[in-house]
Amino acid sequence: MSRPLLTVDEMERVNSAGRERGCHRCGAGEPGTASGNFVPEYHPPRIFGTTSVVIPSCLSCSRIAGAHVTISVHRRFKCA
Numbered sequence: 001m002s003r004p005l006l007t008v009d010e011m012e013r014v015n016s017a018g019r020e021r022g023c024h025r026c027g028a029g030e031p032g033t034a035s036g037n038f039v040p041e042y043h044p045p046r047i048f049g050t051t052s053v054v055i056p057s058c059l060s061c062s063r064i065a066g067a068h069v070t071i072s073v074h075r076r077f078k079c080a
């Protein structure tokens with residue numbers, strides 16, 4: 001069985017930061033997820049290397065960021 005991406009404590013730190021300061025991109029105080037958890041956003045994105053920071057993001061911003069990462073990866077590896 002694989003390890004979850006974040007431990008319960010790590011996820012609680014993400015949620016705590018989100019409740020205090022909101023989504024790091026838009027400032028929304030509610031994550032917009034069914035679970036009520038903020039979406040942990042990795043900086044830099046995990047696909048680009050070692051992650052150094054995990055910050056709270058709302059669902060809408062997470063989806064937009066995910067699309068940007070996908071486009072970036074496509075450009076880097078498929079259209080070079």
Ligand SMILES: [Zn+2]
Nearest residue numbers: 023026058061
């Ligand atoms: Zn947001």
